[in-house]
Amino acid sequence: MKMPCYLVRDLLPLYHDGVCGEETAADVREHLEGCESCRAALAELDADTGAEARLNAEGEQASAEALRKVRGDLRRKRLLPALLVGLAAVVVLAAAVLGFRRYAMGVQLTIPTEDIAAVTLGEDNALRITMQDGKCWTAFTACYRTLRTGGQDKEIVLFTMYVDLWSSLFRDGWSDGQQAMLFDNLQQEAQEVCYVRWDEWDQVTAATKTEGEGSGAQDVINGDAVSGLLHPLWER
Numbered sequence: 001m002k003m004p005c006y007l008v009r010d011l012l013p014l015y016h017d018g019v020c021g022e023e024t025a026a027d028v029r030e031h032l033e034g035c036e037s038c039r040a041a042l043a044e045l046d047a048d049t050g051a052e053a054r055l056n057a058e059g060e061q062a063s064a065e066a067l068r069k070v071r072g073d074l075r076r077k078r079l080l081p082a083l084l085v086g087l088a089a090v091v092v093l094a095a096a097v098l099g100f101r102r103y104a105m106g107v108q109l110t111i112p113t114e115d116i117a118a119v120t121l122g123e124d125n126a127l128r129i130t131m132q133d134g135k136c137w138t139a140f141t142a143c144y145r146t147l148r149t150g151g152q153d154k155e156i157v158l159f160t161m162y163v164d165l166w167s168s169l170f171r172d173g174w175s176d177g178q179q180a181m182l183f184d185n186l187q188q189e190a191q192e193v194c195y196v197r198w199d200e201w202d203q204v205t206a207a208t209k210t211e212g213e214g215s216g217a218q219d220v221i222n223g224d225a226v227s228g229l230l231h232p233l234w235e236r
């Protein structure tokens with residue numbers, strides 16, 4: 001049976017998609033063999049389908065790219081707050097350490113008398129303080145004094161020292177387990193070298209009065225008032 005062109009044109013999309021019945025498809029094929037214009041119409045359908053497929057593929061690619069971009073943005077958005085939080089934490093930590101350091105350097109800890117292993121007097125007029133734990137801190141102050149007890153005077157040297165909290169935590173001591181202090185005339189004058197705890201130094205200072213004037217002036221400690229506060233570590 002011969003089909004007219006208009007009928008073939010209506011059937012072409014179905015034929016093209018392969019959804020015609022077998023007999024219809026055979027008739028269409030037969031018509032196409034003898035009709036150039038309907039073959040051209042079928043070729044156009046083929047071309048359209050290819051373009052559509054290309055468009056679809058491009059669309060999918062564009063979607064994939066858009067999706068990647070969104071994911072990237074999300075990752076950046078999540079990363080930035082994390083970085084800021086990390087940075088803030090570092091700043092806070094650094095400030096805390098600096099703040100603690102400043103505080104700790106101002107905390108003056110008393111060094112117990114038992115921590116001092118020995119005090120020796122050298123031929124070079126140097127007073128040497130040796131610590132039990134090998135950590136020695138600079139003597140804060142040392143001075144000549146006259147100790148007056150029951151009307152009797154004795155020439156002594158007093159020294160005191162402290163360690164600040166920061167150094168006690170993080171330093172090994174200022175000197176290698178021993179601290180030397182040079183004194184003029186130490187050999188001749190000093191009969192006793194006494195340690196005064198840093199937290200009791202003010203009491204000793206309060207019991208001290210200057211007597212005389214000029215080169216004859218001497219700082220006299222009221223021995224009765226400082227009983228128990230002076231710890232003799234070296235005596236002759």
Ligand SMILES: [Zn+2]
Nearest residue numbers: 005008035038
């Ligand atoms: Zn035809």
